[in-house]
Amino acid sequence: MPSRPPIALTIAGSDSGGGAGIQADTKTMSAHGVFAASVLTAITAQNTTAVTAVQEVPADVVAAQIHAVLSDLDVRAIKLGMLSSAAIIEATADGLAGFAGPIVVDPVMIAKTGHALLHDSAVDAMTRRILPLATLLTPNLPEAARLVGDASAISPDEMADQAMRLLALGPRAVLMKGGHASGPTCTDVLVDASGVVATLRAPRLATRNTHGTGCTYSAAIAAQLALGENLPDAVTAAHHYLQGAIAAADRLNIGAGHGPVHHFHRWW
Incomplete structure (x- = not known):
């Protein structure tokens, strides 16, 4: 009998270096046994050291x-990544109006190299149109701080507090990612309307090869949701997968800057 794998859709920008964006998402979904469909929102010229050009795809396209x-x-779950302009955000929100499945929103704002990937003028559109669609919002600490208009959280309690403030903007759950914090342990906090659902901890690994971690994490969660997992189990499985991908990243030795994580670390 023909195989009919579950399908997940990623709506995001491309990374010509292959470590983040659409490329990371399709690799991650494939690594989970999920067929990856894609919608391209922007073309970026980037590698492990810099983003040198960005060309947005027209909103009608x-x-x-x-x-x-x-x-x-038959799309079972959707991941949203780079939506750089208000026009693209509006087109995406309108296009997803009838979709009933889970949507994971990674509010991509700044590349690992420091290049802005979301226009300042688009933050309001993101808040109004995209956050209310989110089954799960997955900000890192600077992104969460920008969305709530505050300083970056430092402690897990502060992360949970900002997550609750983000819930008021419409998402059904928020995963606060602690990769930008300091200390030997990286802590992520999953929060929904009932409070803290899960706290996920992992040793902070000594590697500079962390390009695409946010894309990979959210794509792995979307893949797990497409496979039928509930949200806490999907986040936990994705967290475990990401830790393995980071631990194996130095085996790749890609580029001179922040190299990618190893999306296929379970196979080669």
Whole structure:
């Protein structure tokens, strides 16, 4: 009998260096046994050291891609990544209006190299149109701080407090990612309307090869949701996968800067 794997859709920008964005998402979903469909929102010229150019895809073409995929493919979960402009955000929100499955929103704002990937003028559109669609919002600490208009959280209690403030903007759950904090342990906090659902901890690994960690984490969660897992189990499985991908990152030795994590660390 033909195989019919579950399908997940990533709506994001490309990374010509292959470590983040659409490329990281499709690798991650494939590594979980999920068929990855994609909608391209922007083309970036980047590698492990810099983003040197960004070309946004016209909003009507983004809308056409979303319609093409959702009108034909049985998409079980969606991951949203780089949505750089208000027009692209509006087109994406309109295109997903009838989608009933889970949506994981990674509010991509700044690349690992420091290049801005979300226009300041688009933050309000992100808050109004995208956050209310989110089954799960997955900000890192600087992104969460920008969305709530505060300083970056330092402790798990502060992370939980900011997550509760983000819940008021519409997402059903928030995963605060602690990779930008300091200390020997990296702590992530999953929060929903009932409070803290899970606290996930892992040793902070000594590697500079962490390019694409946010994309990989959110794509892995979307893949797990497409496989039918509930949200806490999906986040836990994705967290475990990401730790393995970071631990194996130095085996790749890609580029001169922040190299990618190893998406296929379980196989080679």
